[in-house]
Amino acid sequence: MACREDATSDCCRPAVVRAYQEMRGKGQPEKFCLEAAITVYRWHHPSPDDLPPEVMAMVTGWVHDGLRH
Numbered sequence: 001m002a003c004r005e006d007a008t009s010d011c012c013r014p015a016v017v018r019a020y021q022e023m024r025g026k027g028q029p030e031k032f033c034l035e036a037a038i039t040v041y042r043w044h045h046p047s048p049d050d051l052p053p054e055v056m057a058m059v060t061g062w063v064h065d066g067l068r069h
Helices: 012-023 031-043 053-064
Strands: none
Touching: 012 031, 012 053, 031 053
């Protein structure tokens, strides 16, 4: 089910974070886990264009819970 048209909506946040965490829990590389999280986000927010940098930053922030090392 797609979220509202607002690309900053966090209606899909639980699914995005779950995809990331489950892959990390299975020992997958960070890059693949982030790609999976972004794929889930894109499923909820279909768009033919590339994701804007602010959306990429938002998804990264969700999966890292705002903490970056």
